[in-house]
Amino acid sequence: MYGCKAWTISKQIQNKLEATDMWFLRRMPRIPWIAKKTNERVLNEANKRRSLVRTIRKRQATFLGHVMRRGKLEYLVITGKFEGKRSRGRKREKIMDGLARKSIRYTGRRQR
Template structure:
């Protein structure tokens, strides 16, 4: 019962707008910690209990899936944006004319997907989307 409540009520609120997030390693660690906190609360394990994350996941019969789900939603959204080919396409790919600002450049959505999928895979996905091979809306 608690698993369904977690899936129905909490995860959608947590992942609202996740398609536009840039997930750094620090944010990924925080998301995984949040997911583990949810499992511990669901199983009523106190924070003072000396249980490893593996034991908690085995007890819940679950795997860590929050970051993977977010990445899948981002990849789906990328396909949607690339097929559309308008302003969203320019913003997502970061192809603007003009000068770049000073300092370290911000991480883009494409950078995050490149680290997750691998650099060659992003270009393959972009080529497939342009040809209309990828499905979805």
């Protein structure tokens, strides 16, 4: 998760991260893939919740708070406020788009 504060997480990448999280949880108790256990059953057995994407989003939100207060080059890069014309094609996804799409509030309470 080194450098995850600057990752742009699309829906595809989020699905891959969640699959990786489940892979980690299956590897720790050495559950083989032929056991045919559902993800919910593995989570219940481990007494865990999916937390990898949540942790990344939390780190991004705290990093974003630091960057937005400074107002320097990092602020321009994250908000995408550059002068001039933009290139052709679909707009590139920014960190702000990913955080706004999920709109997770981190108040220290459990998410339901």
